[in-house]
Amino acid sequence: MIDDISGIVAQKILDAGIIRSEDHDIYYYGLQLVVSTIIKVFGLIFIAVLFKKVIEAVIFLTVFGFMRINAGGLHLDTYMKCFIATAASMMLIIWAGSSIPSYLSFYIISVALAISFLLIIRYAPVDNPNRTLSKREHGIYRKRSIYAITIQIIIIVTAYFINIKLYRYCSIASLSVLFESLTLLPLASRCRQE
Incomplete structure (x- = not known):
């Protein structure tokens, strides 16, 4: 279609x-x-x-999409597989982020964002199998990935400290960033190729 x-x-x-x-x-x-x-x-x-989770889905799509555009990541071989994987991941992240108790949220958010930052620094950007980045483009997207993760960390942490009641949304956002960052791992690409 x-x-x-x-x-x-x-x-x-x-x-x-x-x-x-x-x-x-x-x-x-x-x-x-x-x-x-x-x-x-x-x-x-x-x-x-x-599922009455529109705000949470918008947070996931915004955070995940913003990182995905800049950093790339694992690509599946059909649109349907991609949709199913994204939908399942979105619902899992929304469920997980919504289930984190407030007293653990700061630690979960901090660890998720720290791991995400390190993965972005180490692996971003990842080429799309349909289009390989030139050396110049790789440099541009690398900088954009670092800026994107930095901006997202600042927004998530600021929102958390401005209003602690936003901890569930901040948890969902930080887990969304972590999920996108995990798709950069070479293991993710190898699993797809096998």
């Missing part, structure tokens, strides 16, 4: 003379990303609505 929609739209903009024929594949790939992202986000929000 995603391929069909992307192919039709790419062909229509080619036929309309908006793009050159040699750029067709680039636009087709870009459209695949846009269409799959829209479908995935709506699907994940739909699941969150069913």
